[in-house]
Amino acid sequence: MNLLTFSLLGVFNVPITIRDVAKAAGVSITTVSRALNGYPDVSVETRRKIVRIAETLNYRPSSVARSLVMNRTRTIGLLVSDLSKGRTGHYFMFQVLYGLHDRLAELGYDLILFSTTSKRQQQISYLDFCTERRLDGVCVMGIRLDDPYIHEVVDSSLPSVVIDLPLLSDTCGYVMTDNVYGARLAVRHLLSRDHKNIAFINGHSQAAVSRDRKRGYEEALREADLPVDESLQRHADYTADGGAKAFEDVYKQNRSITAAFFASDLMALGALAWCKTQGIAVPDDVAFVGFDDIELAQFSSPPLTTILQRRYEMGVTAANMVVAMTEGTDTAQGRMLAPELLIRQST
Amino acid sequence: MNLLTFSLLGVFNVPITIRDVAKAAGVSITTVSRALNGYPDVSVETRRKIVRIAETLNYRPSSVARSLVMNRTRTIGLLVSDLSKGRTGHYFMFQVLYGLHDRLAELGYDLILFSTTSKRQQQISYLDFCTERRLDGVCVMGIRLDDPYIHEVVDSSLPSVVIDLPLLSDTCGYVMTDNVYGARLAVRHLLSRDHKNIAFINGHSQAAVSRDRKRGYEEALREADLPVDESLQRHADYTADGGAKAFEDVYKQNRSITAAFFASDLMALGALAWCKTQGIAVPDDVAFVGFDDIELAQFSSPPLTTILQRRYEMGVTAANMVVAMTEGTDTAQGRMLAPELLIRQST
DNA sequence: TCTAATATCCAAAACGTTTTGGGAGGAAAA
DNA sequence: TTTTCCTCCCAAAACGTTTTGGATATTAGA
Numbered sequence: 001m002n003l004l005t006f007s008l009l010g011v012f013n014v015p016i017t018i019r020d021v022a023k024a025a026g027v028s029i030t031t032v033s034r035a036l037n038g039y040p041d042v043s044v045e046t047r048r049k050i051v052r053i054a055e056t057l058n059y060r061p062s063s064v065a066r067s068l069v070m071n072r073t074r075t076i077g078l079l080v081s082d083l084s085k086g087r088t089g090h091y092f093m094f095q096v097l098y099g100l101h102d103r104l105a106e107l108g109y110d111l112i113l114f115s116t117t118s119k120r121q122q123q124i125s126y127l128d129f130c131t132e133r134r135l136d137g138v139c140v141m142g143i144r145l146d147d148p149y150i151h152e153v154v155d156s157s158l159p160s161v162v163i164d165l166p167l168l169s170d171t172c173g174y175v176m177t178d179n180v181y182g183a184r185l186a187v188r189h190l191l192s193r194d195h196k197n198i199a200f201i202n203g204h205s206q207a208a209v210s211r212d213r214k215r216g217y218e219e220a221l222r223e224a225d226l227p228v229d230e231s232l233q234r235h236a237d238y239t240a241d242g243g244a245k246a247f248e249d250v251y252k253q254n255r256s257i258t259a260a261f262f263a264s265d266l267m268a269l270g271a272l273a274w275c276k277t278q279g280i281a282v283p284d285d286v287a288f289v290g291f292d293d294i295e296l297a298q299f300s301s302p303p304l305t306t307i308l309q310r311r312y313e314m315g316v317t318a319a320n321m322v323v324a325m326t327e328g329t330d331t332a333q334g335r336m337l338a339p340e341l342l343i344r345q346s347t
Numbered sequence: 348m349n350l351l352t353f354s355l356l357g358v359f360n361v362p363i364t365i366r367d368v369a370k371a372a373g374v375s376i377t378t379v380s381r382a383l384n385g386y387p388d389v390s391v392e393t394r395r396k397i398v399r400i401a402e403t404l405n406y407r408p409s410s411v412a413r414s415l416v417m418n419r420t421r422t423i424g425l426l427v428s429d430l431s432k433g434r435t436g437h438y439f440m441f442q443v444l445y446g447l448h449d450r451l452a453e454l455g456y457d458l459i460l461f462s463t464t465s466k467r468q469q470q471i472s473y474l475d476f477c478t479e480r481r482l483d484g485v486c487v488m489g490i491r492l493d494d495p496y497i498h499e500v501v502d503s504s505l506p507s508v509v510i511d512l513p514l515l516s517d518t519c520g521y522v523m524t525d526n527v528y529g530a531r532l533a534v535r536h537l538l539s540r541d542h543k544n545i546a547f548i549n550g551h552s553q554a555a556v557s558r559d560r561k562r563g564y565e566e567a568l569r570e571a572d573l574p575v576d577e578s579l580q581r582h583a584d585y586t587a588d589g590g591a592k593a594f595e596d597v598y599k600q601n602r603s604i605t606a607a608f609f610a611s612d613l614m615a616l617g618a619l620a621w622c623k624t625q626g627i628a629v630p631d632d633v634a635f636v637g638f639d640d641i642e643l644a645q646f647s648s649p650p651l652t653t654i655l656q657r658r659y660e661m662g663v664t665a666a667n668m669v670v671a672m673t674e675g676t677d678t679a680q681g682r683m684l685a686p687e688l689l690i691r692q693s694t
Numbered sequence: 695t696c697t698a699a700t701a702t703c704c705a706a707a708a709c710g711t712t713t714t715g716g717g718a719g720g721a722a723a724a
Numbered sequence: 725t726t727t728t729c730c731t732c733c734c735a736a737a738a739c740g741t742t743t744t745g746g747a748t749a750t751t752a753g754a
Contacts, residue, residue, distance in 0.1 A: 015478055017710055028734045033712060041732060060478045064414045065710035068739045073411060075459075094437040101460055110480070112422075113448055113458045131362055131407045133457070240646045269646055276648035296643055299587045299616055301623035364740055375704045380742060390702060412740035415709045 016059045025053045036061070067134065076104055076322055077135045079126055079153070080115045081142040089142055089238065091266065091294040092311060096163060099315020100139060107323050109136070116149070127152045137322040139163065144206040159325035159332075161318045165208045166334055173325065173332040175317045179209045182307040182339035183216025184223075186261050186289040189305070189341055191224050195259035195287060199250045201271065203238040203263045210235075213263045213291065232257060236267055243267020244274040251286070258286055259347070265290035265297045265306055272300055272346070288346040302345035310337050363406045372400045383408070414481065423451055423669055424482045426473055426500070427462045428489040436489055436585065438613065438641040439658060443510060446662025447486060454670050456483070463496070474499045484669040486510065491553040506672035506679075508665045512555045513681055520672065520679040522664045526556050529654040529686035530563025531570075533608050533636040536652070536688055538571050542606035542634060546597045548618065550585040550610045557582075560610045560638065579604060583614055590614020591621040598633070605633055606694070612637035612644045612653055619647055619693070635693040649692035657684050 022029040027046065035042045035050040042050075053059075067073040078100065080093065101111050114129055126149055130138055137159040143150055145165070153160050154172045162174045190198050200217045203210045218228045234250050236242035243262060248271075251257065262268035268290035275282055282288050282302060290297055290306035297304040317335055324330035369376040374393065382389045382397040389397075400406075414420040425447065427440065448458050461476055473496055477485055484506040490497055492512070500507050501519045509521045537545050547564045550557045565575045581597050583589035590609060595618075598604065609615035615637035622629055629635050629649060637644055637653035644651040664682055671677035 015481070015710095019710080029711080030713085030734055030736095031732085034733090037712085043732060046732080058475075060475055062415075062481055062710055063479050064411050064420060064481050065739090066712075067411045068409075068415055068710080068741090069712050071739070090437060090441040094441050097460075101462065102464075105461070111460045113444075113460060114452070115448065117449075128405075128407055132410050134362070134409055134411050240642060244646070266642075269643060273646040273648050273650070295587060296613075296616060299591070299620040301620050301648070303620070362740095366740080376741080377704055377706095377743085378702085381703090384742085388702060393702080409740055412709090413742075415711090415740080416742050418709070 015062070016057045018059070018061065021050065021054050021057060021059050024057065025050050071134075072136050072326075073134050074108060075110045075112055075133065075135055076319075076326075077112050077114060077130055077133070077138040079138055079140045079143070080113065081117075081140070081144065081147065092292060092309070093141060095311035096141060096315040096318070099312035099317075100319050101315070102312075103316040103319035104323070107319065109319075109323060116143075116147070125149055125152055127156050127158070130156075130158055136326045137161070139318050139322055140165075144204075145208055146206045159322055161322045161325075163314060163318055168332060168334050171325065171332055173321045173334060175314050175321065175335045175337065176209070177309045177314070177339050178336040179212035179339075180216040180219065182291065182309070183213040183261070183263075184220040185216075185339065185341045186291070186307050187217050187220035188223075189343065189347065190259045190261065190287060190289060191220065191226075193259075193287060193347055196226060197232065197254070197257040197259070199247070199254070199257045199260040200233045201243055201246045201250070201260060201262045201267055202233060202235050203267070205235055207238075210263060217261060238264045238266060240266045240270030240273070242270070244270035247271035248274055251280075259289070260286060261289045261291075263291050265292045265294045265304060268304055268306070268346075269296065269300055272304070283346050290346075293342055297342075298344065300346075305344045305347040306342050308340040308342050310339075313337060362409070363404045365406070365408065368397065368401050368404060368406050371404065372397050418481075419483050419673075420481050421455060422457045422459055422480065422482055423666075423673075424459050424461060424477055424480070424485040426485055426487045426490070427460065428464075428487070428491065428494065439639060439656070440488060442658035443488060443662040443665070446659035446664075447666050448662070449659075450663040450666035451670070454666065456666075456670060463490075463494070472496055472499055474503050474505070477503075477505055484508075484673045486665050486669055487512075491551075492555055493553045506669055508669045508672075510661060510665055515681050516679060518672065518679055520668045520681060522661050522668065522682045522684065523556070524656045524661070524686050525683040526559035526686075527563040527566065529638065529656070530560040530608070530610075531567040532563075532686065532688040533638065533654050534564050534567035535570075536690065536694065537606045537608065537634060537636060538567065538573075540606075540634065540694055543573060544579065544601070544604040544606070546594070546601070546604045546607040547580045548590055548593045548597070548607060548609045548614055549580060549582050550614075552582055554585075557610060564608060585611045585613060587613045587617030587620070589617070591617035594618035595621055598627075606636070607633060608636045608638075610638050612639045612641045612651060615651055615653070615693075616643065616647055619651070630693050637693075640689055644689075645691065647693075652691045652694040653689050655687040655689050657686075660684060 018029045018032050022032045031042060032050055035047045036054060104111050139161045140153060141163045143165060154167050154169055157171050160172045164176045166174050168174060187198060202214055221228050232254060234246035236246040247260060268288050272282060272288060280286060288304060290304045293306045293308040297306050314337060325332055365376045365379050369379045378389060379397055382394045383401060451458050486508045487500060488510045490512060501514050501516055504518055507519045511523045513521050515521060534545060549561055568575050579601060581593035583593040594607060615635050619629060627633060635651060637651045640653045640655040644653050661684060672679055
């Protein structure tokens with residue numbers, strides 16, 4: 001009997017079920033379930049016997065059966081918007097993902113990935129995907145302000161947390177860096193170095209973070225009673241290439257600038273490379289401040305002054321929030337994480 | 348009735364079941380199932396009616412119930428080994444992840460993430476996780492040769508694909524770049540530029556890719572009848588910092604070197620930054636070749652000559668392989684992807 | 695007209711759990 | 725002695741699907 005079971009497992013890969021354990025222990029499946037789940041109405045010896053047998057049979061309860069009956073999957077979806085855009089944003093997203101996954105695992109939840117760009121998601125909406133998989137909650141990352149489906153998630157009764165977009169409802173919280181403050185930190189730092197003509201290379205305008213960073217940039221200038229000159233600002237796309245092109249443009253149009261604030265390190269590093277080719281010295285001719293603190297920022301030459309975003313903690317916070325909402329221990333809320341100025345040699 | 352259903356859905360978030368559809372259409376749940384799944388034994392009018400009602404009720408079949416009865420989840424696990432190590436490897440892993448996810452979605456599979464370092468995985472083994480979730484297959488990435496649990500996955504009957512580690516069994520395939528060839532390309536290129544003393548900064552020795560790249564480096568030297576000098580080789584950890592330190596060491600010990608081959612772009616970029624601080628000119632004093640072609644490689648100064656790895660395609664290939672094994676349409680096999688030499692200005 | 699074939703449908707079982715609502719037996723309380 | 729109360733256990737229902745094995749009309753063939 002035992003031999004049969006084992007050989008079945010080995011050859012046909014049929015997993016051991018609770019029934020097998022019950023049979024081997026000579027008890028009902030009810031008792032096995034209650035014994036393994038720590039209910040008090042099981043005698044000590046019975047419980048020990050069941051646990052031992054479950055271990056020797058290597059019994060693993062099917063989470064899919066459990067999900068069905070308990071009506072919750074202990075699974076959180078991560079909706080990544082521009083997973084397919086390929087290159088940009090990885091530096092940011094990977095660490096958020098890591099924090100999110102780490103904390104979710106700690107809380108006993110699994111993470112399932114889906115993106116807006118995959119062929120499947122173009123036929124079935126985000127929300128439909130979530131209900132089909134009976135997800136307990138969802139985190140959204142990299143979404144744009146003009147995404148047509150974003151409100152479907154926000155308005156649904158499924159607990160959700162949006163990263164880098166301040167959307168708040170009964171069932172939808174958010175977590176983001178205080179980008180206004182971060183941009184102010186950057187520009188104030190440049191002002192303290194006596195720069196007056198400060199260019200701003202922003203990311204694409206359909207990101208909430210872009211708007212906030214622009215606001216911070218302008219507020220810092222106004223604080224110092226300096227004019228806000230739109231001709232010193234450019235929109236790029238958060239890529240190194242785009243940053244280089246945008247900086248080239250603003251620099252050629254306006255030779256009086258002595259500093260530039262970039263809405264991402266990647267764009268700053270791209271511009272830095274361009275400066276090298278043109279013989280423009282950083283920070284002597286023009287000072288650079290980036291945003292994000294990606295790993296390579298400290299290894300550029302000169303090392304890049306930048307605004308640190310706590311990416312890992314954003315993920316952890318998102319995990320905590322979505323689980324709290326799922327379990328009903330807390331309501332939806334927005335959370336701002338403080339950025340930090342890292343002064344290196346590009347200023 | 349319809350109104351009641353809708354309000355229940357809205358307020359209590361109780362998903363519509365097949366029973367609701369059946370009741371609304373006045374047929375049995377069997378017929379609903381068969382109608383929606385395209386079986387032929389449903390009349391045209393009945394099918395149309397059912398489809399219409401399913402749509403208006405916004406019915407989404409529960410994939411967990413379906414998984415239970417069909418005994419397959421259409422879910423693939425991605426086991427990432429050093430997700431928690433934080434920084435290194437993202438540049439590589441994110442794109443593999445993207446290719447994997449993209450192709451899996453196309454094939455109708457979902458991707459669930461788990462890592463060896465999360466607290467949960469330290470109590471329950473990889474394989475136990477897979478059987479609990481009843482995964483149909485698993486891909487493994489970033490694992491080290493000395494990982495104690497790797498054979499648990501390889502030897503199990505669960506279809507698996509390992510990335511960057513040539514492990515082959517009945518149920519375990521692999522996909523990797525031809526690292527030996529890639530390293531040979533790199534070193535041959537340096538040799539063609541008349542370099543004779545070529546340093547090699549490798550990653551940690553417990554990665555299969557490190558061993559292969561070392562082999563390619565040495566083979567290329569032997570091809571050119573040059574001696575293999577162990578004192579020109581160093582092991583680092585694939586980080587920018589480690590690359591810089593290792594290069595500093597080998598350079599100071601051996602001033603005669605005129606070129607260096609790095610087992611990753613990140614290490615090369617770290618060393619490049621160190622060279623700047625020391626006034627060492629690249630490529631005039633020493634030529635650099637990296638490995639990977641991460642985005643920033645083209646934006647360093649000078650832009651980095653490197654070996655391109657087809658990361659996205661590795662993910663796509665892994666997806667194809669694991670699904671083929673899962674569905675029994677193909678057996679386990681190993682696949683090597685060809686790398687490519689990108690000549691830029693660091694050589 | 696009767697039979698055979700076909701088209702259309704359905705009841706019930708099954709998947710592997712958890713949970714509900716007891717039941718049996720023994721000990722304590724009356 | 726009877727009643728009450730634990731302690732320990734279990735049968736059955738439920739979760740939402742798919743699939744099996746017919747059943748019932750309807751149509752075609754004889």
